[in-house]
Amino acid sequence: MIEVKNLTKSFEDKTVLNDISATFEQGKTNLIIGASGSGKSVMLKNIVGLFKPDSGEILYNGRDFINANRDLKTEIRREIGMLFQGGALFDSMNVEQNVKFPLDVLTTMPEDEKLDRVNTVLKRVKLENTNKRMPSEISGGMQKRVGIARAIVNSSKYLFCDEPNSGLDPQTSIKIDQLLAEITDEYQITTVVVTHDMNSVMEIGEYIVFIGNTKKLWEGNSDDIMHSGVQELDDFVFANKMMRKFRSLS
Structure with a gap:
């Protein structure tokens, strides 16, 4: 609350x-x-x-x-997790790297656990198997879903x-x-x-x-x-x- x-x-x-x-x-x-x-x-x-x-x-x-x-x-x-207007994904990072970013910055979680968590939230937003795609290669709606995945990846x-x-x-x-x-x-x-x-x-x-x-x-x-x-x-x-x-x- x-x-x-x-x-x-x-x-x-x-x-x-x-x-x-x-x-x-x-x-x-x-x-x-x-x-x-x-x-x-x-x-x-x-x-x-x-x-x-x-x-x-x-x-x-x-x-x-x-x-x-x-x-x-x-x-x-x-x-706190944030979904910014427009998605605000990093253009130079693929989907997996974008979603993993909060874990890299805010946690000391081992890399394999980070990837497990990334895959879990990508599955939750119905974006399985998009890990290596770049933001420019996916639709606006998919970018928003990547943004949601990134916002909740740290168990916000x-x-x-x-x-x-x-x-x-x-x-x-x-x-x-x-x-x-x-x-x-x-x-x-x-x-x-x-x-x-x-x-x-x-x-x-x-x-x-x-x-x-x-x-x-x-x-x-x-x-x-x-x-x-x-x-x-x-x-x-x-x-x-x-x-x-x-x-x-x-």
Whole structure:
């Protein structure tokens, strides 16, 4: 579980996040949604330590991440897996090397154990026998699955995904959503996904935080979102529907 309490973040004189609280539970797909520029990616970067909040608390299973000493921060960071927008694979490394990278950097695991673990997670994301292929030789959807494999190869307790469906066609997006949901439940990971994709929201949104105008304007699940009573959220949902309709006609 990750608890965010009264998180505030500004850049110079511009407040991006103002007193936001949320609880992301273990074994659930937790989503942060909002319009472009709403601060959802800034919130994610604060949670994982890429930005330091102006005020507030971030607790990983009760452990204070912001004020942690170096050893505790290192311990928590080793428990975090990241799926970056676009996959962010190393072009000069093959699939096996990309997935093994966190084990090389963060562990002293013997090489044969590393390879066993790499093959296990590649099988889990249905990419067996792709070890020696280069990122340029596989599709965008496969690259995202390699990214997921890399994010969980170190037995991560927390999985963060920044726009995991960016650049993917609708069918591939659905498969990525399903895979994230399956892995979250199977491994009981605390998964936090930043997205603007309403298909993802409706398919895997077990807990959803909607951010707008620097604040948390709504929280709930996919069953409740169509009846939120929040105008900004209704506008966001409507805009997404119109965008999907436009794309289907183009």
